Amino acid sequence: MSRVRSVLREVWPRLAAIAILVAIWQLVYQSGFFDKVVLPSPLQVWRALGHDLGNGVIWRNTESSIVRLLIGFTVSVAAGTVFGLLEVASSFFERSFGSLVVGLQSLPSIAWLPLAVLWFGLSEQAVLFVVIIGSFPAVALATMNSVRQVPPLLQRAGRTMGASGWRLYRHVVLPAAIPGYVGGMQQGWAFAWRSLMAGELIIASANGLGGLLTRSQQNLETPTVIAVMAVIVIIGMFVDLAVFGTLDNRIRSRRGLLVHQG
Amino acid sequence: MRPATARRMALVPDPALASAKLAVRDVARVYRSARGGKVSACADVSFEVHPGEFVCILGPSGCGKSTLLNMLAGLDRPDRGDVLIDGHPIAGPGPDRAVLFQEPALFPWMSVAGNVDFALKFVGVPKSERRDRTMHWLAKVQLSRFAEAQPHELSGGMRQRAALARALACEPEVLLADEPFAALDAQTREILQAELQRVWLDTGKTVVFVTHNVREAAFLADRVLLMSAPPGTIVEDRAIDVERPRNVDDPALARVVAGIHAHLIEEVNKVVAREIGSA
Structure with a gap:
């Protein structure tokens, strides 16, 4: 009961904000300021969402996007982790390639797409490339920082128990770095999701939510455009909060790192 | 000289x-x-x-x-x-040579007993003996009841006791x-x-x-x-x-x-x- 109430307390401000935005939207729609073709009413969007969910269009495209994302994200987590650990192991590696990756982060991943298209064509690989290059730096940096920020005291304690070298890493440093590492994965996920949508959108791939967005726009199916945008937001938030949020919460509360709100 | x-x-x-x-x-x-x-x-x-x-x-x-x-x-x-x-x-x-630091330096991802057990494992104490030895030393510092607690759930004094148990359990x-x-x-x-x-x-x-x-x-x-x-x-x-x-x-x-x-x-x-x- 109290759990339901606490969830409600979390959720209602968001619902209120959404309700207010929808109301404003409805008013703008009714004012006739925009052509009805380019700004449909909330109800039309709702119907389009129901229709496209019903006929499986959204599910199909979501599935292709998620599959791409999982492949790209897995590769970038693996590569980013190895890269981050190399940065920890070698200060030369950090100062050389590590600083390049920091620079890479200031380049929006979508800026790689033209090059990716030249290399791979308007293909799956081009999109995957953009996803990987977009999320890998966040994972690499978080891996390095999470290991660097392990309190030296814990390492000293481990060493006095006779742990050294790889054993010290395996049993003390890496477990201690996990909260920061999970935070980095969460960030990497967010970058991967945005890069994926941007890549699909521009390549207008035959499947995937980004492609659906482009095709709907070209067919002037504005309600579907907005409905798909909502789906993108919902998936992004769901994974961010439900998957990473829960994981992060569990790890932090176990270690006493959560600040409880009275 | x-x-x-x-x-x-x-x-x-x-x-x-x-x-x-x-x-x-x-x-x-x-x-x-x-x-x-x-x-x-x-x-x-x-x-x-x-x-x-x-x-x-x-x-x-x-x-x-x-x-x-x-x-x-x-x-x-x-x-x-x-x-x-x-x-x-x-x-x-x-x-x-076991060391007690100013901070307890317990590993936050393990329970109190887990911390003692970890130290014993590192010293090479076989698994069959570890549980008994862990509980023996936790009893010595009066933390038996808190064996399964996480370090952050203990007071500062209790954490330092746990650190003492961990240090002494390895029989340095x-x-x-x-x-x-x-x-x-x-x-x-x-x-x-x-x-x-x-x-x-x-x-x-x-x-x-x-x-x-x-x-x-x-x-x-x-x-x-x-x-x-x-x-x-x-x-x-x-x-x-x-x-x-x-x-x-x-x-x-x-x-x-x-x-x-x-x-x-x-x-x-x-x-x-x-x-x-x-x-």
């Missing part, structure tokens, strides 16, 4: 030191300060600790007492001189403590001092305990080594002949405290005078 060449041959156990568990000989350690200058942490420190002895190192802040402890732990190395265990130079940290020959009770409130500190005395009387470990608290040193130690203002050297080596188990309110202890205190204040005043002079 022995010739320098003789000191270099520390690999051969020195018969003259055969009775010493730990020996620090002519040790000096210099640090580079942030501004590029050199800060001498300690200079020409020599002392011995006999098996089963409880030695407190007491001194003003910056006198290098933690540096000495780190060298005994093998976490730091002297620039000059030798640091020996059983007559052999200390090359690095090892489970024969030497326990090194670096102001382990300094961050605790006065009451908890006294309780833990009494408990450490009790555990020490039970186990007879060799202990080196660093503190800046005179009462703590007098209460716990067989011998108090008083260090000078930095660069620290040992200016007094005083045996505390008060019967055990000791009581904090023992008047004999109060007299000892007064004596050490007077000497310590002299050293602290030197530090203050120097700081004011250089300001």
